[in-house]
Amino acid sequence: MAMRIRTFEYFIRETFISLRRNGLMSFASISTVALSLLILGLFLVIVLNLNHMISTVESQVQVSIYLQDDLKEKDIRQLGTEISQMPGVTAVNFVDKNEALQKFKKRLGDQQGLLTALGDTNPLPNAFEIKVDKPERVKAVATAASKLKGVEKARFGQEVIEQLFRITRMLRIGGFVLIIFLALAALFIVVNTIRITVFARRKEIGIMKYVGATDWFIRWPFLLEGMLLGFGGSLIAVFFLSQAYSALTNQIYKTLTFLPLIPKYPFLTNVSIVLMIIGTCIGALGSSISLKRFLKV
Secondary structure, three states, rough: HHHHHHHHHHHHHHHHHHHHHHHHHHHHHHHHHHHHHHHHHHHHHHHHHHHHHHHHHHHOOOOEEOOOOOOHHHHHHHHHHHHOOOOOOEEEEEEHHHHHHHHHHHHHHHHHHHHHHOOOOOOOOOOOEEEEEOOHHHHHHHHHHHHHOOEEEEEHHHHHHHHHHHHHHHHHHHHHHHHHHHHHHHHHHHHHHHHHHHHOOOOHHHHHHHHOOOOOHHHHHHHHHHHHHHHHHHHHHHHHHHHHHHHHHHHHHHHHOOOOOOOHHHHHHHHHHHHHHHHHHHHHHHHHHHHHHHHHH
């Protein structure tokens, strides 16, 4: 047990000696990790917010079921029950023709004079507004509802909805691919940066191999060094990302209050944890890859 503790203390001591001895290179490594993770974090935040906006828009998609004028109140209630029992239907809201007319007038605003010619006539029908659990169900629910007795027609803006679904699929796939690409680019940069540090100590590694040190005994200080460099870089990236996102959300909430951004907390905390884990793993992996060639003595 005492041997293990002394070995661990040796690894920690060697790690910090190496960081201090190669101060300029350590600074370059941390800066590279910080910049790489900051760019990755910015794109991650953008993609997650786009996904959140898309989900919000999709959740607001609804089907409007227009009823025949001669339906009695009992038939309307029965129709509402049948619609609510359809697979995927989560909410059914009845809008009578008078309420529909008031909403229409409110949308017209200053142009309400256009309705003067109608007099006391209300041309709008009674209707049900339906929400579903998945956007993909909209078309099926609208088709099924339109076949019910007493339904005049069902509308859900088919062309607009289908176009929205195509765009959202592209954005989600594109965002995922972009995040993977940026993570690999960050790993590539870090591997090459840490390789320079390892190269500067290649003679020291060779001597340790010749005197009988195992690969893992040599590797651990470098792994810890890489993890510290990655973790340090991620802390810097997290700080600037948090400041940038806080400033952005405050500004948007002042001017574009309708824009559904993800609230800062716990969103920033979760993103920060992810970036710190990624940074630490990239540092360790970068050190391991960089060291592999020099252990073959």
